Amino acid sequence: MLPSEQLSPAPDAAPLDLLAGIRVLDLTTSIAGPYASLLLADFGAEVLKIERPGRGDDARAWGPPFLDGESLWFLSVNRNKHSLTLDYAQPAGLEALHALVKAADVILINQVARSQRKLGIDYARLKAVNPRLVHVSITGFGLVGTKSDQPCYDLIAEGYSGVMDLTGESPERDPQKVGTPAADLLSGADAAMAAMAALIDRNRTGQGHEIDIAMVESMTRFMTPRIIPYLGSGELPRRSGGTDSVIAIYQTFHTADHPITLGLGNDAIWKRFCEAIGRIDMANDARFANNAGRRACRSEIVREVQAILLKKPRAHWLDLFACARIPSGPINRLDQVVTDPTLAERGLFYATRRNGAAIPQVGLGIRFNGKFNTYRKDPPRLGEDTRRTFSSWLGWSDEAIQKLDDAGLL
Numbered sequence: 001m002l003p004s005e006q007l008s009p010a011p012d013a014a015p016l017d018l019l020a021g022i023r024v025l026d027l028t029t030s031i032a033g034p035y036a037s038l039l040l041a042d043f044g045a046e047v048l049k050i051e052r053p054g055r056g057d058d059a060r061a062w063g064p065p066f067l068d069g070e071s072l073w074f075l076s077v078n079r080n081k082h083s084l085t086l087d088y089a090q091p092a093g094l095e096a097l098h099a100l101v102k103a104a105d106v107i108l109i110n111q112v113a114r115s116q117r118k119l120g121i122d123y124a125r126l127k128a129v130n131p132r133l134v135h136v137s138i139t140g141f142g143l144v145g146t147k148s149d150q151p152c153y154d155l156i157a158e159g160y161s162g163v164m165d166l167t168g169e170s171p172e173r174d175p176q177k178v179g180t181p182a183a184d185l186l187s188g189a190d191a192a193m194a195a196m197a198a199l200i201d202r203n204r205t206g207q208g209h210e211i212d213i214a215m216v217e218s219m220t221r222f223m224t225p226r227i228i229p230y231l232g233s234g235e236l237p238r239r240s241g242g243t244d245s246v247i248a249i250y251q252t253f254h255t256a257d258h259p260i261t262l263g264l265g266n267d268a269i270w271k272r273f274c275e276a277i278g279r280i281d282m283a284n285d286a287r288f289a290n291n292a293g294r295r296a297c298r299s300e301i302v303r304e305v306q307a308i309l310l311k312k313p314r315a316h317w318l319d320l321f322a323c324a325r326i327p328s329g330p331i332n333r334l335d336q337v338v339t340d341p342t343l344a345e346r347g348l349f350y351a352t353r354r355n356g357a358a359i360p361q362v363g364l365g366i367r368f369n370g371k372f373n374t375y376r377k378d379p380p381r382l383g384e385d386t387r388r389t390f391s392s393w394l395g396w397s398d399e400a401i402q403k404l405d406d407a408g409l410l
Contacts, residue, residue: 031184074379075360138215169241170241187213194213248291249305352378387401
């Protein structure tokens with residue numbers, strides 16, 4: 001049995017509608033742009049995913065694994081959307097796209113500036129069609145600058161940002177990529193946040209906006225708590241397996257069976273921790289009285305703590321630390337994450353049924369007045385909403401839509 005078959009069904013409650021009435025055109029592919037439109041769709045916007053005829057979003061081909069004929073990567077970021085196929089590289093297709101733009105509030109694009117101008121989807125062109133449009137670009141290096149024409153993926157942005165140089169066991173070992181497409185998700189979240197801010201201003205002023213999101217900048221801003229201390233001190237951090245935090249102690253430790261995380265973030269937690277492990281002497285040691293002192297003696301403290309934690313299994317320590325309100329936790333595998341009782345009771349994971357298959361989803365994880373349901377629609381099949389959208393958005397007749405189809409544009 002697949003793990004998705006064990007998930008609860010989507011919540012039986014009205015989905016969030018904070019962005020009800022907002023229409024979004026999503027011309028992006030892969031992860032960053034679709035994640036941005038996923039967030040907008042979860043908040044209640046109507047998202048129309050415009051895809052290339054016959055091929056669609058690049059992520060549709062990212063597999064195996066596949067489920068119900070779709071890439072699971074694609075299924076992860078495309079719920080609550082409608083799919084329309086349209087070749088807008090052709091004049092008649094571009095005319096149809098501009099008609100949709102006139103009826104839209106937001107458009108998401110992941111083409112570099114040169115390609116946008118060539119295709120007629122740059123801000124200057126679309127602003128003339130709809131002055132109230134919020135035009136959001138997600139590119140690797142931004143719409144301006146010496147590298148603005150360069151292609152980029154999550155991997156390249158992570159390398160640029162410094163996060164890979166600080167991720168890994170030691171300077172002598174290879175740098176490591178984050179275990180999820182962090183730059184894609186961060187830039188996608190930035191795009192959704194910026195679009196919502198622009199919509200608020202547009203409702204006040206009546207004017208649209210051009211938003212320029214650079215993946216390398218979103219990923220680099222993620223490094224702010226490491227960059228600022230370097231700039232202000234000149235101390236260059238290097239990868240250490242996460243053992244060099246400004247907080248002492250804040251790292252992983254081994255136990256008698258499985259590793260745990262332990263975060264002793266202030267003096268009160270430090271004292272509770274020492275009491276919990278039976279080391280009052282450490283709590284009373286003047287050298288360890290504050291974080292600066294504990295940092296200076298970090299290696300000594302780590303040795304003492306590690307020796308103690310190795311005497312009992314993980315479950316013992318986690319139960320003890322929970323009772324003492326000491327921040328700690330397991331290092332879960334994904335199979336443990338999706339069966340975690342705390343996340344389950346919050347309703348974060350669910351599955352919908354399509355053609356007998358359980359389509360797994362990770363929920364929004366944000367609650368508004370106790371409401372958290374976002375599910376409206378399964379990730380769409382390629383082009384399944386084409387005719388319905390031209391009819392509902394633009395009022396086009398079947399004959400007009402068929403004319404585009406006959407021209408090979410749908």
